[in-house]
Amino acid sequence: MTKLSVNINKIATLRNSRGGNVPNLLQVAEDVERFGGQGITIHPRPDERHIRYQDARDLKSIVNTEFNIEGNPIPSFIDLVLEVKPTQVTLVPDAIDAITSNAGWDTLNHRDFLTDVVSTFKENGIRTSIFVDPVEKMIEGAAVTGVDRVELYTEAFAEQYALGNNDGITPYIKAAEKAHEVGLGLNAGHDLNLENLRFFKQQIPHLLEVSIGHALICESLYLGLENVVNMYLDRLR
Ligand SMILES: CC(=O)[C@@H](O)[C@H](O)COP(=O)(O)O
Ligand SMILES: NCC(=O)COP(=O)(O)O
Numbered sequence: 001m002t003k004l005s006v007n008i009n010k011i012a013t014l015r016n017s018r019g020g021n022v023p024n025l026l027q028v029a030e031d032v033e034r035f036g037g038q039g040i041t042i043h044p045r046p047d048e049r050h051i052r053y054q055d056a057r058d059l060k061s062i063v064n065t066e067f068n069i070e071g072n073p074i075p076s077f078i079d080l081v082l083e084v085k086p087t088q089v090t091l092v093p094d095a096i097d098a099i100t101s102n103a104g105w106d107t108l109n110h111r112d113f114l115t116d117v118v119s120t121f122k123e124n125g126i127r128t129s130i131f132v133d134p135v136e137k138m139i140e141g142a143a144v145t146g147v148d149r150v151e152l153y154t155e156a157f158a159e160q161y162a163l164g165n166n167d168g169i170t171p172y173i174k175a176a177e178k179a180h181e182v183g184l185g186l187n188a189g190h191d192l193n194l195e196n197l198r199f200f201k202q203q204i205p206h207l208l209e210v211s212i213g214h215a216l217i218c219e220s221l222y223l224g225l226e227n228v229v230n231m232y233l234d235r236l237r
Contacts, residue, residue: 002201002236005039005068006032006229007189007213012042012050025055026062028225035229039066039087041189041211046074046096053080060084068211070101070131073117081126088127090151090187090211091117100214101190104132104153107141114145122146129187134175140182149185149208152176157200158191169203180206187211194219194228197235210236 011028015021029040040063044051053076056069067086071077072094081089091114093105107114107130118128129149132138134156142150152175160168172188179186185208192200193215201207212232220228 002207003038003066003209004036004229004232004236005041005066005209005211006037006216007041007043007211008032008217009043009050009213010217012052012055016050026058029059029062031225032229033063033065035226036233037065037229039068039209039211041068041070041090041213043070043092043101044077044080045071045094046076056080056084056086060086066209068129068209070211078117078120081121082124085124085126088129088149089121090129090131091147092131101131101153102155104135104138105130105142107132107138107145111141111144114142114147118145118147122148129185132175134171136174136178139175139178139184143182143184147184149187150175150179151187151189151211152204153190154188154192154200155190158193158196161196161199166199169200172200172204176204176206191215194231194235197232201236 011023011025042051068088069081069086070090070092073091092101094101121128128147129151130142130147131151134152157168157172176186186206187209189211192212
């Protein structure tokens with residue numbers, strides 16, 4: 001089974017654009033779960049331009065499914081995750097000024113750092129995942145750190161698929177097989193949408209979880225959040 005974790009960053013973006021508490025992030029998280037979502041993902045960035053650190057704390061008591069916090073493990077992020085103790089932490093090598101995530105970890109060059117961070121989280125009972133490009137060497141490097149899972153960065157696949165090039169899936173299939181071979185669980189995310197998800201799911205073995213935000217919230221403007229969550233669940237069957 002592949003779980004759908006809904007990334008609610010964009011709800012916080014909308015809320016912050018006006019101040020106040022509309023839309024209500026906590027209510028949306030509850031509703032996503034009521035509609036069938038199997039997880040909630042947030043990605044607090046250092047400038048707190050969408051998810052604020054306090055949102056992570058508040059969501060902890062609201063989320064009854066899997067709570068996934070993504071981010072660059074700078075000291076304040078590590079402290080936050082250790083305080084909140086989500087189900088899963090996903091380590092993403094974001095530059096401080098990145099508009100959105102735009103690369104996976106170089107798990108070979110950052111092996112010692114990642115090993116330390118992973119062991120800190122695992123000692124605290126938090127499942128760990130490393131965001132990686134679909135490159136077999138990077139999957140092998142991730143395994144050496146002791147991490148539980150990798151999250152494949154799917155932007156390149158999404159871009160190729162939108163151009164009508166289905167071959168963009170090939171490195172992802174190889175990466176998925178490699179992850180399985182070295183004993184890592186497999187997640188995926190970034191730019192997945194209603195158009196490309198079914199194909200991705202059909203092609204990728206051992207896929208445990210997808211986290212989807214930007215497209216899902218945009219599609220909900222036209223189709224409604226409940227409807228869209230169920231359309232994604234359908235794509236994952
Ligand atoms: C890790 C990842 O793939 C990103 O998609 C991220 O979670 C989205 O972050 P933004 O919402 O800030 O673009
Ligand atoms: N980890 C990816 C994620 O949470 C959502 O990415 P996107 O769907 O907003 O591109």
